[in-house]
Amino acid sequence: MLWTLSICFLSFVFLMMISLSLFILGLYFIMSDLVVMIEWEVFSLNSSAIVMTFLFDWMSLLFMSFVLFISSLVIYYSDEYMHGDLNINRFIILVLMFVLSMMFLIISPNLISILLGWDGLGLVSYCLVIYYQNVKSYNAGMLTALSNRIGDVALLMAIAWMLNFGSWNYIYYLEAMNMSDSMTIIALLVVLAAMTKSAQLPFSSWLPAAMAAPTPVSALVHSSTLVTAGVYLLIRFNSIIITGNLGNFLLLISGLTMFMAGLGANFEFDLKKIIALSTLSQLGLMMSILAMGFPKLAFFHLLTHALFKALLFMCAGAIIHNLKNCQDIRFMGDLYHQMPLTSVCFHVSNLALCGMPFLAGFYSKDLILEITSLSYLNMLSFFLYYFSTGLTVCYSFRLMYYSMIGDFNFFSCHGLQDEGWIMLRGMLILMVMAVLGGCMLSWVLFPSPVMICLPRSLKFLVLIVTGLGGWFGYELSKFELSYNLQSLKYYLMITFMGSMWFTPFISTYGVNYYPLLLGQYIYKTFDQGWSEDWGGQMFYNYSSYFSTIVQWWQNNSLKIYLISFALWVLILVLMML
Template sequence: MMKKNKILEVSVLFMLFSSLLGLISSFYLIFSGMSLFIEYELISLNSSLYVLTFYVDWMSCMFLFIVSTISCVVIFYSKSYMSGEVYINRFIILILLFVTSMILLIFSLNLISILLGWDGLGLVSYCLVIFYQNVKSFNSGMLTVLSNRIGDVMLLMSISWMINVGSWNFLMYMYTMNLESYMIMILIMVVSAAMTKSAQIPFSAWLPAAMAAPTPVSSLVHSSTLVTAGVYLLIRFSEMLQMSMMKEVLLLMSSLTMLMAGLSANFEFDLKKIIALSTLSQLGLMMSILCLGFSNMAFFHLSTHAMFKALLFMCAGLVIHNLNNNQDIRFMGQLGYYMPLVSINFNISNLALCGVPFMAGFYSKDLILEMVLFSNMNMIVFFFFFFSTGLTVSYTVRLLYFSMMKELGLNKIFSLMDKDLIMIKSMMVLLFMSIFSGSMLNWMIMPFFYMIYLKMFFKFMVFNFIGGGILIGLLISFLNFISKYVFINKIFFYFGNMWFISNISIYGLNMYVLNLSFNLDKILDLGFLEELGGLNLYSKFMLVSKMNYYLYLNSIKLFIFFFFLFYLFMLLF
């Protein structure tokens, strides 16, 4: 036990040191206006340089601070959450490998070293999703890793394609060769890779499935590591993205993802899946604003979102623990009476998610929505952004209604308690960040003050949609009580299944292959080939062997019979 605790404590201290280093470096680089570019040449082959490239600027250091802070808190949280786990040692090492892969990706400007971090995230996430070894976990893990392999293949193809320019340091060629045909091909591959990692349509099905992992893993994955890797990569490629037609395609896909995830979360009853779909919706928002040309805002929202989303998952984990591993929100209720500290954290993280004024999410979300109003965008984009914001408030209100307002759905209430100090302490760190990180980052990372001059009607449009979202959330909550009607059930089924995206993108593809293999097995292996091949030969040989056997048993009688037939034949002819 001492050895296990020692590894955990060393990991927490290492992540804390990394977090402080990232914060101090980020402050220094912002105020000095500097960035470091480090190259180390490994080998030169066929006029192509194999160079390790690291780019240390304020953005990478700030992201290092965010990833390390959340990792430190999550590992400390795991001390209590995973206390009954026999292989907690293995769990902590996997978490450290996961974070190391993300840090490698953060500081890399070379596509080869990016691939190492990118692939490391995919493979370690598979090991973490299947940590609880059962059939559901294995299915979810396989779905996760195979979806991410599409992105890995795209990055491998872009690496091979970049041999045309002689180096894999894409920053050098982003400005000078952005209109060349092979750079456009590389951008298409990188955007496709980012869409798989950040689970945009049509690759969205793996994100809710990855909820089979332990809750500390979900907290880390859905806040600052795996799913944000695609957004971070496109922030690095944002200059090239703005000069190509791919931004329109990505804008459409990410806007649809935002809408689909918001609608699905309103009809979902699994607590962790609701929060996962909320992550999917926010990823769509980050991708969308990135496509409109505001890469700093995308990073700003990514940073603030990471803090309150990690807190939201940690609160969910403690609630699930106390409800005897029950994740259905219909069995929750009145949690504020029995778990006040957890409820405070849960409510504040939800309010930050909705963009309630002066929480962390307000500074990034309000700025994004006002810039959309200020930009020259059509009504479709306007509808996607604002309606999805209303849906965010809607599923948050529905979640708060089921968990806090309605009567407790379980008979036994004595299992609910609020005395796990390790989990509470770790959540309080993120509670502070969920309130203050928005204003802190707003002062730090915005290069100039945005003066967005709008009419009063447009200025208050965000609040109008928030109010509409509250009403929709309450309406959908009451729809649950009349779900015995067939029509309501069909609506729940359609929206709760993410517009059947999993059926189309996964089952819709592999079922054709599986049915084809079944029919081939039935027609060929068990059909014609069996009749014409093994079974047919076997039956013929058996017939000949039976005839020989019959001859041997009746030799004299058959000899006379055949002699008589031969004699008769000779007389006739």
């Protein structure tokens, strides 16, 4: 056990040191306006050279720093959370492989090496989702893997199409792509890849399903690694997306994703799935501001969101541990009396998610909403932005009511307490970052002040929407019995909104079931049917037939037959003479 403790602690210290070093280096790169590209020639054969290229700029360094910071705290937290697991070493190694794949993706200016990191994330995420080995986990893992394969195929097609430009180092060709017709095809394929990885409609259903993974994995995956890979790729490709109608298409899809996730979270009772749907909503927000042509704002929200979302999952993990692995929020209640420190962290992260002034989420979300108010935007997108913000506050306050204020509905003699100090230390460090992170990052990323002039009504619209959302969520939860009885009148509508607009059914049948069934049919009909009859099997049958004839001749002593035949001919000739 001492060795298992040391592997967690050593990983935590090692990753934290690298994270701090990269953060300081990132600050230096921002102030000096530096970009460093390192090329490593792996080997060369005649005139062909295999070269690995790494891109180090302020964006990749800051993102790597945040990923490693959260990973280090998650591994430290896992030491206690996964304490009873006999295979904790394997779990930590899988998490480290996951982080390594993400690092590889972040520093790659080359589509081939991006694909290596991209597929590494997909493979290791499958192993982590099925870590608890049961049927539900296996189904969730398969849905995750197959949904992400669509994006992998799109990336492979983009790699093939980039042969038109002479190299796969896309970073050199972004300006040239804007001038060419190939730009549209490559941009479309990259957007499709990013939509599957970041779970935009209609590929949204795998993200809540991936909650079958252990909670520390959820904290890592849903804050800064797997789901943000698509957003990061689009930030890099931003210049070719905003041209043409592709930006409008992405804006519509991401706005609908944000709206759908916010609606679904208000009808969900599984604690981890509520937080997963809030991740989906925030990913829609990042994608939509990206589609409008503000990659720096999307990156800012990506970093601030990572801090409070990892904290939210860690708090959820502590609550689930206390409730003997029960995740239903209807059994929770009055937790702030019995788990005060966990409740404080939970409230801070929830308020940061809602955009409470001067917490991490406020600096990015408020800026995004003010920029949308300032931009030339159609009415539908404007409505989706603000209504989804209200829904975020609504499900956050509903969650707070059910878990903290309502009645405790678990076993009557079940005692609760704050988890051990290892888990609490990780949560408290992240809580400090969830309070200070947004302010610090806004100084770093936007050093020169920019004035956004809006009329008073638009300035106060954000506050009005969040206030109304919070009040509505609280009121709906307070009258839960009458609310649930009333919902039976509108059963079909409630089912539609609560099941993510039926995307799990569409994904399960459209992405998994029918394509696999079609593949089986094609395999049976062609591979094991006509192509066998007229191909391999026919060749085998004829070869076998002719070889048996030859074998028969050989087994029946061909020499004796020939000699006897010659003697008979000789006798006949003599008789004729």
